[in-house]
Amino acid sequence: MKKTAGIYIHIPFCTVKCMYCDFYSITNRLEDTPQFIKAIIEEIKLSKDIHNKNYDFDTIFFGGGTPSLIDPIWIDKILTNLYKTFTFKKNIEISIEVNPGEIKLEKLKTLKKIGLNRISIGVQSLDEKLLKFLDRLHSPIESIETYKNARKAGFDNINADLIFNIPNQSLVQWEKDIQTMIELNVDHISSYSLTVEKGTVLNKEVNRGNIIMPNDANDKRMYLLAVNELIKNQYGQYEISNFAKQNKRCLHNLHYWNLDPYISFGPSAHSYDTKKRWWNTKSLDKYLKMISNGELPIQGYETLNVNEKFNELILNGLRMNDGIKILRLKNVYSGSDFENYLDKQLKKNSRLYIKDECLKLNRTGMLFADEIASNMFI
Ligand SMILES: C[S@@+](CC[C@H](N)C(=O)[O-])C[C@H]1O[C@@H](n2cnc3c(N)ncnc32)[C@H](O)[C@@H]1O
Numbered sequence: 257m258k259k260t261a262g263i264y265i266h267i268p269f270c271t272v273k274c275m276y277c278d279f280y281s282i283t284n285r286l287e288d289t290p291q292f293i294k295a296i297i298e299e300i301k302l303s304k305d306i307h308n309k310n311y312d313f314d315t316i317f318f319g320g321g322t323p324s325l326i327d328p329i330w331i332d333k334i335l336t337n338l339y340k341t342f343t344f345k346k347n348i349e350i351s352i353e354v355n356p357g358e359i360k361l362e363k364l365k366t367l368k369k370i371g372l373n374r375i376s377i378g379v380q381s382l383d384e385k386l387l388k389f390l391d392r393l394h395s396p397i398e399s400i401e402t403y404k405n406a407r408k409a410g411f412d413n414i415n416a417d418l419i420f421n422i423p424n425q426s427l428v429q430w431e432k433d434i435q436t437m438i439e440l441n442v443d444h445i446s447s448y449s450l451t452v453e454k455g456t457v458l459n460k461e462v463n464r465g466n467i468i469m470p471n472d473a474n475d476k477r478m479y480l481l482a483v484n485e486l487i488k489n490q491y492g493q494y495e496i497s498n499f500a501k502q503n504k505r506c507l508h509n510l511h512y513w514n515l516d517p518y519i520s521f522g523p524s525a526h527s528y529d530t531k532k533r534w535w536n537t538k539s540l541d542k543y544l545k546m547i548s549n550g551e552l553p554i555q556g557y558e559t560l561n562v563n564e565k566f567n568e569l570i571l572n573g574l575r576m577n578d579g580i581k582i583l584r585l586k587n588v589y590s591g592s593d594f595e596n597y598l599d600k601q602l603k604k605n606s607r608l609y610i611k612d613e614c615l616k617l618n619r620t621g622m623l624f625a626d627e628i629a630s631n632m633f634i
């Protein structure tokens with residue numbers, strides 16, 4: 257039987273590079289769009305025989321970078337080629353990331369017309385000064401306008417990405433951001449703590465002592481504030497950083513967290529077939545060159561052994577509110593006595609519990625999910 261899987265397309269173009277971002281993105285290359293789309297379509301064709309027999313796809317996610325910068329004609333071309341090449345389920349979820357202020361109503365309407373049905377808006381913050389600090393080009397008002405335009409264009413599944421634990425962000429400001437999103441009635445909220453990633457300007461400035469990151473206590477306070485406010489307002493938390501109104505969970509991201517297969521196209525894109533993970537070259541130029549030579553633009557592979565698979569299940573599963581199916585864990589466990597292993601973990605950690613045949617963390621446990629998970633690794 258074919259497995260259900262997701263497709264990710266990475267569009268690397270951005271107007272500026274934000275100081276905290278380590279995703280592969282490049283500026284001043286938008287004029288290469290036609291050549292880039294040709295390469296993406298070529299990559300799709302090159303992988304046809306590898307994937308088509310294995311999967312029924314039910315999600316497509318255009319991420320970046322800033323996919324909303326390119327003309328929807330190109331998105332449509334990619335979709336047409338995906339439909340021609342792979343097998344899809346009915347009523348699939350098709351998402352796109354858009355930057356506030358960098359997409360007009362007409363473009364949103366065209367995206368809706370060509371079949372996109374989920375929009376993810378990079379709001380980040382609704383405070384003018386914090387947006388400037390983060391190098392964002394948009395104002396708070398532009399974020400709200402983009403949201404309202406997405407609604408006008410007919411989207412009934414809209415996410416807002418928010419960031420907390422930004423230096424000089426107060427708890428009151430953060431609460432206001434959350435409240436505004438609730439009042440706007442967005443369907444889904446991703447609430448991320450600002451992380452200092454290697455190679456970013458933020459990292460450099462923190463190392464030089466020019467920027468001081470808020471402490472862990474602040475991070476936890478802001479995280480819990482968001483959880484409490486959102487849950488009170490009918491947003492179900494389904495993953496540490498993700499909250500959704502009923503039936504508005506992001507099916508594509510669920511594929512990642514459930515360790516379902518996903519295949520990805522574009523520079524830096526990662527794919528996974530439940531046994532191995534592989535990733536494309538990060539350089540756009542190298543990507544274009546490899547494709548023009550008729551090669552798949554793969555830079556590396558990693559095969560997961562049974563223990564690594566088990567550990568990944570723990571790491572991803574404990575971050576989700578539904579937890580991990582005990583039976584699934586048991587089937588992957590390589591030791592001789594799974595019941596004994598599980599019993600020990602439950603005794604060692606009072607934040608772990610079993611409900612509906614799934615292993616879960618309670619609300620405070622979620623604050624330490626990564627630490628608890630790594631202590632459970634085999
Ligand atoms: C890579 S961006 C792409 C989408 C779009 N270009 C944007 O900026 O909104 C995806 C999301 O990742 C999150 N993100 C990126 N870097 C982050 C960091 N260092 N800490 C926390 N969140 C981050 C942001 O919330 C952002 O909306």
Ligand code: SF4
Pocket residue numbers: 269270271272273274277278279281320321322355378
């Ligand atoms: S955060 Fe978004 S807009 Fe900023 S550099 Fe990263 S991908 Fe580009």
